[in-house]
Amino acid sequence: MSDISPASRLEGAVARRRGAKAVSFFEFWPGFVFYAPVVVFWIFQALRHRSLTLPALTNPRIEAGGICGESKNDILDLAGPEARRWISPYVGITTQAHAGPADLIMAEAAMAEAGLSYPVVAKPDMSCNGCGVRLVETSAALGRYLAAFPRATRLQLQALATDEGEAGIFYIREPGAAKGRITSVTLKYAPIVTGDGRSRIRDLIAADDRLNAVSHLLLEKLGAEAARVPAAGERVRLVFVGNHCRGSTFKDGRHLITPELTARIDAIARDIPEFHFGRFDLRFASTNALRRGEGFSIIEVNGAGSEATHIWDPETSIIEAYRTQFFHYGAAFRIGAVLRAQGVKRYGAWRLLRAWQRQKALMALYPSND
Template sequence: MSGTSLAGTIGKLKRPAQKSPVSFFEFWPDWLFYAPVVAFWTYNAIRYRSITLPSLANPRINAGGICGESKNAILGLAGPAARAWVADYIGLSVSGHVDGDDLGRALAAMQRAGLNFPVVAKPDMSCNGVGVRVVRDEAQLAAYLSGFPRGAELQLQALISYEGEAGIFYIRHPGEKTGRITSVTLKYPPVVVGDGRWNVKELIAADDRLNAISHLLLPKLGPKAAKIPSLGERVELVFVGNHCRGSTFKDGLSVVTPALSARIDEIMQAMPGVYFSRIDLRYRDLDALREGRDFKIIEFNGSGSEATHIWDPEMTLSRAYKDQFFHYGESFRIGAAFRKTGLKPIGPLKLLALWQHQKRLMRAYPTND
C-alpha cells in the first residue's frame, strides 16, 4: 500500500476530535447509572403485566437475548442473504474431561470450515468481551481450550482484518415491511503510536483520553507497559472493542444512509425471528460503511442489547437516558405484539437461572485480550 493510500485509510478511521476525554457519568458504578433504567423496566413490567416481556422481542432467540443466549445458535439463524455478511465461524464444545482430544477436534472442525489461524476464540455464552482472545497458532489454541470450562460451548471465528468497528442497532416491529437503524456506535480501541523515546506507559499518560482511563489499561498490560515502541509503531492496548475495557465509543448515527439502511434491513430480513438487535461488525472504512459494503458481522445481540452510543464522551446524561428508555421501551412494545399472537415470555425464575448459569461460566472463562 502506498504512503498516500495508507494515510487516507487512517484518516477515514481516526477517532474524531472530542471536547472532553470522558463524560462525567461514563464510569459511574453500574448500580448508580442503571438505577433509572431498572426503574423504567419495572414501570413497563407493571404496565404490560410482565417483567420478562422483552424475551418475545426475538422469538427465535433463547430468552429473546436478554441473557444466556447462544452466539452460535443466533448466527445459525442466518439465511443466505445474511450469511454472506457474517464472518466465518465454527461452534464446538470442550469435552467433559481434561484428557479429551479438544485440540484435534477443533483443528478438524477448522479444516472443514476453511478457517485458518489467526482466529478469534470466544465463549458461546458471554457478554462484554469476557473470555475473547485472538489465537494465532495451535499452541495458543491448545492453551485456550485447556483453560475453558469442561463441557462448555465456544466459537472460533475468522479474525477480520478491517480496522473499523461498529455496533448498529436495528428495530423492526411485527408486520412492518422494513425496519430501521436507531443507533450507530463507532468504536475506537485504545492505541498508542511510538516515537522511539517514550515507553507505552508514558505514551498513555501523554494522551488525555488514555490517561483518564489508565486504571483500565495498565493492570492488563504488565511488562508491555515498559516497552518503547519504534517511531510510528502502533501498539494496540486491547483487542476487544469494549467500553469497559477502555475503547472510545462515538455516536455514529450520522453515517446512516439509504444504502446502509437497505443493506442492514436486507440482512435482518434474513434473520428469522430477530426484530430487536445490535449488530456488531468490522468495516473497511466509513465511506464503505455508508455505502453498505466491505464489512463483516461478528455477532447479533438480542433484547439485552444496549445502544452503546450513549458512552460517547460528549453524550449528555439526559440524552443517554432518553435513548436507553426508547430502546428498552421498544423491546416491550415488540414483545407485547408477539404476546397477542399467543406466544408466552420466559418465566422470571427460568430467566434468573439462565443469568446465574451465565455468570458462573463467565467466572470460569480464560482471561481475554
C-alpha cells in the first residue's frame, strides 16, 4: 500500500473498482452465528484449563483483563512516561448527580487544566464498538452531549487526532518474555463520498459498491442529511467512529509490520504495567512513518476483549478469520494460565457477568455516536 495522502483515502474504492470484494459473505452475519465456533473454542479451552474466565487474568491491572467493564481512563492512566508521549491527550470527568450547567463548567475547567481545546472527542469511560463516541467541536455541542449523558457517570474528553490514517495494532507478550510481538495490523477507512454538485449523498452512496452494501447502516444515521447535494469536490465523511459494523472498511495491514514498529509498540506496551494482550487503536500520519514506528497517536488501548480486526477485511477468508480468532483466544488462555500459576487471583464467572451487565446497562443510556 502506498503512503497515505488526502487522495489515497479513496484507495478502498479504487481497489473495489478493480474487482476486489466490497463485503465478505460473513461480515454482517448475526453475532450469535459468527461467534458460535468461537464460543465452542472458548468452552474447550475453559475445560482444558479448568477456568471459564482465565483470559480475564491476561492484564492483571485492568478490570477483567479488558474483556468487559474496564475503564478507558484507568487504562490510559496506567501509562508511564514512554507510553504517555504516544497517547493523544485526554482527561477523565464524571457528570454531576443532577443535569445542569455545572457539567459544562466542570468539563471545560478540566479541559483547560489538561491543555485541551475544541474540537475534542467525547467518549464513555466504559463502552465498546464506538457506542456513545461523538466529535464535539463547540462549547454548546459539549453541553448538549453532557446533558444527554447518564448522571454520575464517567466519560473521557480527548484531543482530536487529526492524522488521516487509522489503524488497530494487536500486541501479545508472554509473561516473562523479553519482547512482545505484533500479531495483527488493521487499516481502517472511514466511509467517504465526494460530491459532484448534482447528486444527493444517498445517490453517491448507492454508486459505491461497498457503501451501498452498508447503506442500511449509513442512511439511518444520516437522516435528512442524506438528501443534501454536496458541492463538486466536497468530501463528506459519513460516520466518525472507525468501526466496520458502522460502515468503515477494514483492510489487512500486516505487511506494515517491521522491526522498528514492533520495537516501538513493545516499548509502549511494556510501559503499561502488566499489559500482555490487547489492541492499540491509533491515528497515523503515513504508512511510511508507521513502518518506522513514528508519526502516530494512540487514541485507545483495549485488553482481552478486543479482536485482531484484520479478519473483517472483505478479502479475508472465513477459514483465516477463525484461525485468527482461535490463535488469539488460545494465547489469552495460555497467558492467563501462566499468570494464575504465578499467583494472580482468579476472576470469578459471576463477577465477569456482573461487569458485562453493568456495561450493557450503561451503553443503553449513552448519547448516540457520530
